[in-house]
Amino acid sequence: MKKVIAIVGGGPAGMSCALWLKNLGFCPIIIEKNPQLGGLQNINPFHNTWILGIWGRTGKNLAQELRQHLEIECISTLLDSQVQRITKGDNFKICTADYELTAQAIVITTGQRFKGYETIKSIPGSHQLLRSPRVCFNPGAIPTTHGQVVAVVGGGDNGLGIAIRLADTAKHIHLFVRSKLQGFTMNQNLILRGVEAGKITLHKSAIIQSFERLGEKIKIVFKESNNQERELLFDSLCFRMGFAPNTEEIVQLFEEGGMGSLELNAGGYIATDAFLRTPIPNVYAAGDVANPRDPCVATAVAHGAIVARSIDEDLRSEQI
Ligand SMILES: Cc1cc2nc3c(=O)[nH]c(=O)nc-3n(C[C@H](O)[C@H](O)[C@H](O)COP(=O)(O)OP(=O)(O)OC[C@H]3O[C@@H](n4cnc5c(N)ncnc54)[C@H](O)[C@@H]3O)c2cc1C
Incomplete structure (x- = not known):
């Protein structure tokens, strides 16, 4: 048998x-x-x-x-x-x-x-993002962000890939990376090209402090490598957390x-x-x-x- x-x-x-x-x-x-x-x-x-x-x-x-x-x-x-x-x-x-x-x-x-919501759950204000149509965790989804200011969070290939893809049609992409870029060299180079072209802003060593829904916008407060606190307003957020x-x-x-x-x-x-x-x-x-x-x-x-x-x-x- x-x-x-x-x-x-x-x-x-x-x-x-x-x-x-x-x-x-x-x-x-x-x-x-x-x-x-x-x-x-x-x-x-x-x-x-x-x-x-x-x-x-x-x-x-x-x-x-x-x-x-x-x-x-x-x-x-x-x-x-x-x-x-x-x-x-x-x-x-x-x-x-x-x-x-x-x-x-x-x-x-x-x-x-x-990894989804659980990775940001401990950040103040994150519960306001739950079930928001302007927030996307799924690496297989391509959110509609034409003409929008978009935050992409994640420095691996999924984060870099979606930032590159959305940069073609979004108003501007802010890419938040906890330490340094980690994806394929090819993707890292495309991000740097997007930065040079003024389509992408790269926030390296960025630690997100809080989220806040303000009408249609979402505010992110974060600290960068110089430890200075900054805040920015976004139309959409895309998390690619691995x-x-x-x-x-x-x-x-x-x-x-x-x-x-x-x-x-x-x-x-x-x-x-x-x-x-x-x-x-x-x-x-x-x-x-x-x-x-x-x-x-x-x-x-x-x-x-x-x-x-x-x-x-x-x-x-x-x-x-
Ligand atoms: C958006 C996206 C794009 C990708 N693009 C590419 C690409 O272009 N090229 C490429 O080569 N790879 C790509 N990948 C990666 C590729 O899909 C994975 O590496 C591959 O599917 C891994 O295969 P696997 O069988 O090891 O695991 P999986 O594909 O994760 O399959 C595991 C299976 O186990 C099942 N399972 C889990 N727990 C249990 C349980 N307790 N009991 C029973 N069943 C269970 C799951 O439901 C699932 O069906 C991509 C992945 C994603 C998310």
């Missing part, structure tokens, strides 16, 4: 791992909490220009094509499903609300989520199931060896949740393949 491998998370890493496992003679089952597979690419409306051999597709298009591929391969999938319990005897027993699976190995591919790994639930499940703790690294990502094994035997992690240096579809897909090869090696050597 084919060995069953449970894959928790149906983004590119989980889907790639499932395909490789099927090709290697296993029976993979993907457990995905959302109603459809695709992970973060489901919220990416931009052209994904980073994958060799695939061009002219948005992230959403790509997610759809990955789903179609798995359908053609008849890979088993539990959608709208979350793991509620994991225990270990000879094998792993994995329970969702509707199913109980027995699996020989578990792959964690739960990815990341973008990502956090989806590890809390899965870590708790392993602890409650008495299997020991998954090791986390400094950023809270799952620690693995070079072949993506966790310290818990037959438990693996792949994709963004395993903290690749370059989190993207290509690394997620590659991770999926590496884990499948590790499982093949480990479960074969257990038989010998």
Whole structure:
């Protein structure tokens, strides 16, 4: 009988791992909490220009094509499903609300989520921004800011990318960066070009002190590197505060199931060896949740393949 491998998370890493496992003679089952597979690419409306051999597709298009591929391969999938319990005897027993699976190995591919309101919650006045149509946290959204004065908060690629994009049509962009610019050199150069062209003002080492809604405008009080307090009025705010790994639930499940703790690294990502094994035997992690240096579809897909090869090696050597 084919060995069953449970894959928790149906983004590119989980889907790639499932395909490789099927090709290697296993029976993979993907457990995905959302109603459809695709992970973060489901919220990416931009052209994904980073994958060799695939061009002219948005992230959403790509997610759809990955789903179609798995359908053609008849890979088993539990959608709208979350793991509620994991225990270990000879094998792993994995329970969702509707199913109980027995699996020989578990792959964690739960990815990341973008950081939202929680990152500014402690700043005075932030509650006034909640549910405002002029405030945007979603890195997959392109707010309409034509002719507006816009604050973009965040110095990574998502912050730089949206600042560059909005600078074409906004009246002016103020880019707030806590320390220094961190995105790709190409994006940093485009920001500096926008600064030279007078379209973007860069506030480096800027610490936001407070927010205040004043009619249609939002006031930001902030301190820059010289420690001087300043205030500016904006029509729209765009927060691009980075990502956090989806590890809390899965870590708790392993602890409650008495299997020991998954090791986390400094950023809270799952620690693995070079072949993506966790310290818990037959438990693996792949994709963004395993903290690749370059989190993207290509690394997620590659991770999926590496884990499948590790499982093949480990479960074969257990038989010998
Ligand atoms: C706006 C945006 C644009 C991007 N653009 C690009 C780009 O152009 N090119 C590129 O290569 N990459 C891009 N990325 C990054 C890329 O989408 C990710 O690196 C990639 O999706 C990571 O794949 P993953 O499978 O590791 O994780 P994810 O895609 O995050 O998938 C994880 C899956 O696990 C599920 N999950 C989480 N917790 C649980 C749980 N407890 N139980 C069950 N399921 C769970 C989630 O619902 C999700 O479906 C972009 C990301 C964003 C947000």
